[in-house]
Amino acid sequence: xxxxxxxxxxxxxxxxxxxxxxxxxxxxxxxxxxxxxxxxxxxxxxxxxxxxxxxxxxxxxxxxxxxxxxxxxxxxxxxxxxxxxxxxxxxxxxxxxxxxxxxxxxxxxxx
Numbered sequence: 001x002x003x004x005x006x007x008x009x010x011x012x013x014x015x016x017x018x019x020x021x022x023x024x025x026x027x028x029x030x031x032x033x034x035x036x037x038x039x040x041x042x043x044x045x046x047x048x049x050x051x052x053x054x055x056x057x058x059x060x061x062x063x064x065x066x067x068x069x070x071x072x073x074x075x076x077x078x079x080x081x082x083x084x085x086x087x088x089x090x091x092x093x094x095x096x097x098x099x100x101x102x103x104x105x106x107x108x109x110x111x
Contacts, residue, residue, distance in 0.1 A: 012085070063076075
């Protein structure tokens with residue numbers, strides 16, 4: 001069962017998808033669903049605003065692609081985006097570790 005992502009989660013997942021290869025919005029959404037085995041859904045109402053915000057921050061770049069069929073915007077990760085993704089991964093690991101400690105009641109140092 002797919003659930004909506006928390007607001008801050010979607011940009012990180014987009015960066016992770018684009019770290020593999022450039023793609024357009026629809027492909028990003030499908031890849032998030034595929035990799036999460038359907039646990040996460042990226043609806044258009046959240047996906048495209050997140051893509052615009054990432055583009056404004058300089059983490060991704062978009063270019064219009066014309067092929068057989070409709071014109072679509074393809075996004076790619078920038079060097080700033082690579083750095084942001086690495087920072088987000090570190091932050092996520094700290095967060096997940098702290099959360100697990102609270103759930104498990106373990107007294108293990110965070111960080």
